[in-house]
Amino acid sequence: MQIVFGIDFGTTNSALSVFRNGTVEMLTVDGSDRAGELMRSVLFFNEDNEIFAGQEAIRQYVSDGADGRFMQSIKTFLPNTSFDSTEIFGKRYGIDDLVAIILRKIKARGEEHVGCPVDSVVLGRPVVFSTDPDKDAVAEQRLEKAARKAGFKNIWFQYEPVAAAMAYEDSLEAGQERIVFIGDFGGGTSDFSVIRVKGGDFSRSNRRSDVLSLGGVYVAGDKFDSQVMWDKVACHFGRHARYKAMGKDEWVNVPxxxxxxLCQWHRIPMLRARKTREHIRLIKETTDSRQAIENLENIISDNYGFFLFQAIEKAKCELSERDHSLISFVERDLRVSERIGKVEFETLNADNFQQIADCIDDVITRSGLLPTQIDTVFLTGGTSRIPHIRMLFAERFGQDKLENRDAFTSVAHGLGSSVPLFV
Known part of the structure; x- marks a missing residue:
């Protein structure tokens, strides 16, 4: 009996499915209940050289008073050729080493469930890790290397929106055919496909002809959070502060x-570089906003960016259900209480929404079909719940064609369903 794992290693969350005996099952990877089907893609290193992943990393990070090194959105570094490795408490870790830690934990949880070692995996990947083909190739190579370090020997890749389509296909009745537009909204990328699906047990040896078009854009959940940080919260950390450069009398803005x-939560640790921190210290000496610069120093030294962005994300999610929300956060001398409305959120992110809309239109055009010829729109991922995102699809396809279920696990389930394509 061949057993193969399907792993959706995501920017924010990761999930695991298993293919065995011709069926696909979702597994818990970070807990014992349904919520455990998702594991936060985060790592925490403490000063005792202990490494934690998922919710355990968050709990340990909090209990240790944010001392240590907390890492998130690791997936976004895969195509970054200028980032090869980082030193943590005297030990150097490559980007593949960091990813391997998470994959190794997921693999161990899966093997505990099935009761035997598993060395085969279908890994999800976005349609575009990067618009640069060379960087895109580097990202996939790094992810494959990480999977091998985690103990997998047989490794295949599947596009995440195609995997979501396979999950949708499993919900169809035998013989039922659909042409479906898949929108897969992650933390780092939004990926789309138009694919022909068919319910029932039939040959899946080659599905290339069923994929009518693919596309993706590097705009997703994290980008929306970053935009809110830039426009609503960064003022508390010196965005509008001025200072006098050494030996000069004119005012200049903080670089x-x-x-x-600062507005990209996974990159805040980069501000710990000695040269940057010295620059900030010099800014504080002559700034007209000393408290804001002290806040900037504190978020770097105390490493509380994760919790700040959680507050931003919470407010963003609340706007999917209500017209207004409050970004509320307290740390040291910092008190953030910023009201944000749904219309304001949409205005701030107008460019981000436009990039997504343009990509949707491009994928439709390259499919060779008109929107009226597409039967169903299947949306997955947390960002797909944003009302303006849903409106983009409703405008093009009609509200009655929109489906949104298993928003966080469809890709992982579809990766398990993809196994017969490879083995």
Whole structure:
């Protein structure tokens, strides 16, 4: 009996399915209940050289008072050729080493469930890790290397929106055919496909002709959070602060590069570089917003960016159900209480929404079909719940064609369903 895992290693969350005896089953990877089907894709290293992943990493990070090194959104570094490795408490870790830690934990949980070693896996990948083909190739190579370090020998890749389509296909009755537009919204990328699906037990040896078009854009959940941070919260950390450069009398703004890095939660640890921290210290000496610069120093030294962005994400999610929300956060001398409305959120993210809309239109065009010829729109991922995202699809296809179920596990389930394509 051949057993193969399907792993959706995501920017924010990861999930696991298993294919055995011709069926696919979702497994819990970070707990014992249904919520355990998702594991936060985070790592925590403490000063005792212990390494934690998932919810355990978050709990340990909190209990240790944020001392140590907390890492998130690791997937976004895969195509970054300028980031090869990092030193943590005297030990150097490559990007593949960091990913391997998470994959190894998921693999162990899966093997515990099935009761035997498993060395075969179908890994999900976005349609575009990067718009640069060379960087895209590097990202996939790094992910494969990480999987081998985690103990997998047979490794296949499946596009995440195609995997979501396979999950949708499993819900169809035997012989039922559909042409479906898949929208898979992750933390780092939004990926789309138009694919022909058919319910029932039939040959899946080659599905290439069923995939009518693919596309993706590097805009997703994290980008929306970053935009809110930039426009609503970064003012508390010196975005609008001025200072006098050494030996000069005119006022200048805090470097945009510092604030831009601050607004990408996975890159905040980069501000710990000695040269950057010294620059910030010099800014504080002459700034007209001393408290804001102290807040900037504190978020870097105390490493509380994760919790701040959780507050931003919470407010964003609440806007899917209500017209207004509050970004509320307290840490040291910092008190953030910023009201944000749904219309304001949509205005701030107008460019991000436009990039997604343009990609949707491009994927439809390259499929050779009109929107009226597409039977169903299947949306997956947390960002697919944003009302304006749903509106983009309703405008093109009609509200009655939109489906959204198993928003966080469809890709992992579809990766398990993809196994017969490879083995």
């Amino acid at each position: 945009r590069s510092i604030i831009y890095t």
